Amino acid sequence: RFSGTFVGNADSASPAAATSPPAVAAATLPAVPTIPVVPTIVGVPNAVAEGVLNPNEVKPPASGTRKARVLYDYEAADSTELALLADEMITVYSLPGMDPDWLIGERGNQKGKVPVTYLELLS
Secondary structure: OOOOOOOOOOOOOHHHHHHOOOHHHHHHOOOOOOOOOOOOOOOOHHHHHHOOOOOHHHHHHHOOEEEEEOOOOOOOOOOOEOOOOOOOEEEEEEEEEOOOOEEEEEEEEEEEEEEEEHHOOOO
């Protein structure tokens, strides 16, 4: 005969119930401090990782640049954006962690964010 640890045996208490701490004890445990995590992207200036883009600090990737034809005129909202004229050709690329609706555009020595919806990406 086995000891009284079976579920069907009403004579003994469940071992789990006998060894479980009361629920109140879990609520009174000291809180474990957390360390804030600041995401960084290797090889990308902190300004880009934090969402603030200084186009002069951004370097194009070794590969992954593409040509794009501008579909519509676009007026830059601030100094981080590149103003566009319809039908001009620019070079564009993306950076890790960047909003997918925007690319970095380059025209000559000018550089800035450009909205993807204003571009026709070419091969």
